[in-house]
Amino acid sequence: PGEYKDFLYEPTVQLFPNGTIYFKKINKESQGHFLCESKNNIGSGVSKVIFLKVNVPAHFQTKTKQISVAKGKQVHIQCNVQGDNPIDIKWKMHATQQYLDESLDSRYTIRDQILDDGMVSELGISHTYRQDTGIYICQASNAFGQDEMSIQLIVQEVPEQPKNLRINSQQSRSLQLTWSQPFAGNSPIEGYHIYYKQISDIWQNAEHIAITGGQTVVNIQNLRPAKAYHFRMPSENKLGPSEVSTVV
The missing domain is CATH 2.60.40.10 (Immunoglobulins)
Structure with a gap:
């Protein structure tokens, strides 16, 4: 059916002298009708048409x-x-x-x-x-x-609040806070925000320190001696801040 064209060289196809065609790697584009002709100096020759059906298994290009x-x-x-x-x-x-x-x-x-x-x-x-x-x-x-x-x-999601916030050591005008890194919400924690105030103050007037997400220790300086402080902190990733931690 239709017009036939001469079979040209292809690197994945081998043609043998006896007329056999060997496909090293076959695909759907190879499907179709093949015309095989044989002739010599005597007579008009013979020919045969063969339809090649290529069955393609279910497969994924991207795994x-x-x-x-x-x-x-x-x-x-x-x-x-x-x-x-x-x-x-x-x-x-x-x-x-x-x-x-x-x-x-x-x-x-x-x-x-x-x-x-x-x-x-x-x-x-x-x-x-x-x-x-x-x-x-x-x-x-x-x-x-x-x-x-x-x-x-x-x-x-947003991360969980920092865990185990505690005072690790303290002096008259400084102290060190430590905490455990929380569940990050399947997105890296980008930072923490430390809020602190004297117990008698309100949180709206709290001091603020921002630190990077890889830290779990911070030193708080310039505290007033003989004063009691409260500390709390949220963690933050690209989706937003967590709830604040327990106050210490």
Whole structure:
């Protein structure tokens, strides 16, 4: 059917003298009709048409990816599989190995779209929580093979308040504060804000020191001798500040 063109050299195809064609690596573009002609000086020769059908297994060009979302926001996780339809796609959580569907959690929606060369599947989560952080597996299979893709979802939030704030040492006009780094909210802590005041004062008039997120120790200078102070602090990442710590 149609017009034929001479078979030209291709690095992944080998042509033998007996007419055999060997494809070292075949793809969908190789599918089609092949005309083999044989003739000599006697007669008009013979020919045969062969249709080559290339079956494409379900496969992913990209095996892994990572996406982030702010806690409370919706997120849509997509996987794009290539291969011959029909393709069956399933979603599951790596941690639990539990398959996901809309009956499991009302926040889930799954939408599939058939394409000429495969399918796109989208897992939607309408309202994200911290526990949604994890690796989601998109499994695809058809009659000719199967494959899977891993998508790491990171739900980001403001950090927790600093833990174990305490006075490590003190002198008449200075002291050292230490604390434990809290859960960062899946986003690096960018800084801490130390607020301190004399006990008789109000927090609106407190002194303020800003320090970088890698620190868990700070020296407070120029305190008034024989005066009692209160200290408290929040941590902060790109999503905002935490609640303040316990007052010491």
